[in-house]
Amino acid sequence: MxxxxxxxxxxxxxxxxxxxxxxxxxxxxxxxxxxxxxxxxxxxxxxxxxxxxxxxxxxxxxxxxxxxxxxxxxxxxxxxxxxxxxxxxxxxxxxxxxxxxxxxxxxxxxxxxxxxxxxxxxxxxxxxxxxxxxxxxxxxxxxxxxxxxxxxxxxxxxxxxxxxxxxxxxxxxxxxxxxxxxxxxxxxxxxxxxxxxxxxxxxxxxxxxxxxxxxxxxxxxxxxxxxxxxxxxxxxxxxxxxxxxxxxxxAGEGHRVAASVSEQPSHLRPFLMDVPARPRERVGRIDLHLPDALPDALSEDGSRWPAVVFVHGGPVHPDVRPTPRDWPAFVGYGGYVAGMGVVGVTLDHRLHDLADFERAAEDLAEAVSLVRADPRVDESRVAIWFFSAGGLLSADWLAAPPPWLRCVAATYPVLAPLPNWGRVGSRFRPADMVRTAGRLPIVLTRVELERAEIAATVEEFLAVAKECDADVEVVDVPLGRHGFETTHHTEQAIHAVERAVRAVVEHLKR
Known part of the structure; x- marks a missing residue:
């Protein structure tokens, strides 16, 4: 019994x-x-x-x-x-x-x-x-x-x-x-x-x-x-x-989660593109992936580079090693944009728990200020690119876009707190804040096989963006899943990354 x-x-x-x-x-x-x-x-x-x-x-x-x-x-x-x-x-x-x-x-x-x-x-x-x-x-x-x-x-x-x-x-x-x-x-x-x-x-x-x-x-x-x-x-x-x-x-039934100790975790697998290694400088919580030479076409005064700040998702426990800025996907993105004459910035922020979004937002703001203060960076040409749950951190930048923010990008993002994320404040709702983004360019990479609970937040965001005529470009990844850059090495996936990066770099040129 x-x-x-x-x-x-x-x-x-x-x-x-x-x-x-x-x-x-x-x-x-x-x-x-x-x-x-x-x-x-x-x-x-x-x-x-x-x-x-x-x-x-x-x-x-x-x-x-x-x-x-x-x-x-x-x-x-x-x-x-x-x-x-x-x-x-x-x-x-x-x-x-x-x-x-x-x-x-x-x-x-x-x-x-x-x-x-x-x-x-x-x-x-x-x-x-x-x-x-x-x-x-x-x-x-x-x-x-x-x-x-x-x-x-x-x-x-x-x-x-x-x-x-x-x-x-x-x-x-x-x-x-x-x-x-x-x-x-x-x-x-x-x-x-x-x-x-x-x-x-x-x-x-x-x-x-x-x-x-x-x-x-x-x-x-x-x-x-x-x-x-x-x-x-x-x-x-x-x-x-x-x-x-x-x-x-x-009765002991149900799905069991495999430890996968013999298999490399998906986030540590190689980036889907072969990106040449670039010089990297580590300053506090950020890494700067630096271009080889300065293409004049990307800088107003011919002496400084524009920058893209890549923002990881989470929560990520503080003991996880390597930390996100050393994950192959972010190193790949950073090196890829550096090859196009843009400083790629990878960041470790302190989103360790669902209650940490305010702290992570502070870390991001501090990192952006540090990047813009670098004498090699054109402070008037910066883009911020958000991934996964890091997408919620885009809310601040959509709510009141500064003039130097040339583009916001988001890849398989969470754009509204999920229903069981009660500890996330109402401040972090990009699906609402897009109403005040004006004509700030937004490049959104959407994966076809997204988790239903996350896909719903993307559709909510896009519906509001359409209502307010926001400037959103959607890049679709056929058969792509969350974190596809290290798990889905297809020509279509590579093309999606290339298209999204080109779109962001084009906004930095304008």
Missing amino acids: TAFILVAGAHTGGWIWQGVAARLRESGAQVYPVVLTGMGEQAPAAGPGTDLETHVHDLLRLIDQVDAAEVVMVGHCYGMYPVLGAADLRPERIARIVYLDAGMPQDGDQALTLLPEQTLRERLLHQVDVCEDEWRIPPPSTEAWDRWGSVEGLSPAELNRLADSAVAHPVRTLTQPLRLSGAVFELPATGVLCTANGSSIAMVEGLVGLGDPRFQMLTDPRVTFFELDTGHWPMLSRADEVAEVLLRAA
Whole structure:
């Protein structure tokens, strides 16, 4: 007999599992949809002192009462925090942990990071004592639930039910750090990824391939994955499918991510073009790829070079080596434009986590200033080229383009925060900021086989760009995927890179 303990996210309770629980019981399983303290009529009343430890002990009492050979704990969103806290204290009772469209909290993490309101996060983070009348966070309105995650797949009736049944959430459950000994990470685990909310197996495999140590545990053969084509509330939008996936997860089924230790990671494979090595100068976080000689046609005064600053994506863990500016793709781009008489600038910025976009934006602004101050660079002719999630950093430059910025380029970019990227501020939305870009030239390289969640942000950007008559040139890569420069060495891919580079260099000539 398998028992499923189901723990929902903030503002919700056991009611949200009704459809899933019915299907699981039909299979013969025991099911316990949990109502945490303060999260519903059947739960103990909460108070100003209700914290994460309170919810952990709610689950410990239940675990100790369950009489089943196997206990599978399922956490959704905030629910992952008390699930991990309780399982860490009772690892011998738990057969598997299921992350249902949830992150991977670690020891010391706060669920506060889940809040979509940055100002609210900061206020609660620095608040020493919770005021008597501010110990709970009210639930969002019907119109605001999409800020907590994609509502794709929910009917209007289901969305209304979500809003009408929601309750205020105790603040201290979000601000108290999660405490883990590490025992929970020795348990088998399954991730259920909701693609409409910005998660996918392909994205997980990409993070593992980068060598980020935080994700190496995902290559354990006891860790499996499933995808659901829906938004952040699959227990409402796809109840039968969630139940089926949970049963399969309990049986140890699902996709396994290969460690690929014998295969070179895709980001470290050779650039798709044979680019001659160029002189490189390293200054702080930037490398300058320098031309051999100055072509007069590219400089107004015949003595300085224009420059292109290449901005990598991420997040990239600070311990990953080599760092992005030494990855073959960026070295290739830098050397390629240098061969055309343009200084290619590769950059290491500190986008180590989704909460780091402001810091990365500061690093980029500092790097651009440093490049423009170089006496060999024509400060009036600079382009900035963004890749992948680095595309969000283009928002500042689109919002108020300086006169010396001759072009913005973006390759397989993310152009709006994905639905589950709650910690990314509203400032980083190129899909909105393109309205104020005026006639700034934009060169956008789009890959045909892009991940659906990223492709949606590109289409949103292009739709807005068309409305405001922005100057956008789209370069398509047939059959190309994210990071195609080191994985897709076809004539069409090479032609796309050549075309995009030519377009950027032409804008620097004008």
